Amino acid sequence: MKFKDIFLVPNLITLSRLIIVLFIYFQLVPNDFEVVNLIVFIAVVGLSDSLDGIVARRFNLVSKLGIILDPLTDRIVFIILLIWLSPLIPSYLIFAVLIRESLVVIGSIYVLITGSKINVSKKGKFGTVALFVLLCLFVLNTAIIFPFLEQIAIIIIIFYFYVAFEYLYNLIYKSG
DSSP: OOGGGGGSHHHHHHHHHHHHHHHHHHHOOGGGSOHHHHHHHHHHHHHHHHHHHHHHHHTTOOOHHHHHHHHHHHHHHHHHHHHHTTTTSOHHHHHHHHHHHHHHHHHHHHHHHHTOOOOOOHHHHHHHHHHHHHHHHHHHTTTSOOTTHHHHHHHHHHHHHHHHHHHHHIIIIIOO
């Protein structure tokens, strides 16, 4: 890893996302935002989760630092966002995501130790997008009541876990 890699555009996007979410977390509460502005903020954080990778691949700016920094920052930012939004979302969702993210961290440590490779799946990206949409729906639910939101949340959580187990399965049984 090279120090100059910090200044690559994808890594700057990643670090900016982390700094902005930390600033918001420590300076504001969700109720400081109008519902629409809060949803836009969540959407921008969610979109920037993909933007750094897209920029890195498109402009050939992939770095060893980015390969570690991006997924680590994604996990940290998402957990901070969940905790920050905790007054607006059910606690079971927070706990489920924390458990799932713990599994992902275990898998990530395994990848780092063994030098294994694992590809990001479209299901994984879809699961992340679905979770960000779900967060927006819970925020919107404070203004408009959505029927079946709890059931939708459970389906998304089950899918999110399925993807994590699929990653772990592929990592353990198919990468060897």
